[in-house]
Amino acid sequence: MSSETERFADVTDIVSNGGRDPDGSARMLGRWTFQYTPARRFVEARLRGRVLNACAGKTKLNHDGEIVRNDLNPERDADTHHDVESIAxxxxxxxxxxxxxxxxxxxxxADEKYDGLHASDVYSALDQFNELVRxxxxxxxxxxxxxxxxxxxxxxREETVLLQRGPIHRDVIVTVDRRTSATLLAHDYAGGVREGDTGADR
Structure with missing residues (x-):
């Protein structure tokens, strides 16, 4: 298998940049991800139950149920302004x-587009979501x-989607991971069980 084939082996869909919305405006993936129609539609189609939009930004998602909008920027229109590294x-x-x-x-x-606000430890944020998701x-x-x-x-893993941004920009990668167990067990980057985690359901 070639390296190019291996690269796309787990990708379930590729969304090309460009095109126009019904109002004639250009579709471009920019600063506010969910102003880009394909990204917004992708996410909204997968929202279920109570939703946490952990880094909500400017755009509001449509959903029949509750959406808790969190944004670190205290000036942003959001329900809460918690650091995702301790949001649980x-x-x-x-x-x-x-x-x-x-x-x-x-x-x-973060510096160029989001006032320097940035989750410096993404793994800690993911660990928080491990605790929060049913x-x-x-x-x-x-x-x-x-x-x-x-x-x-x-x-x-259920889905891995590439949002393409053109010939000279990196793709944005979207992953959808579903919880199949109630356990809160976490692994470290090397694949071992993190110290202090028992693996027991809580």
């Missing part, structure tokens, strides 16, 4: 059915890589 301290365990995680992908992007719930993660919730054995 502010909600009950397994209290959400869906988490949407669309943070600034790196410090440069069985059969899902975490939708946007970023430069496809890792998502792979560190947490209670989750299984």
């Amino acid at each position: 301290d502010h909600f009950g365990q397994q209290s959400f059915d869906t988490v949407v995680f669309d943070p600034p992908f790196d410090q440069k992007q 069985p059969r719930g899902a975490v939708l993660t946007f970023g430069w890589n496809s890792w998502g919730m792979r560190s947490f054995p209670a989750f299984e």
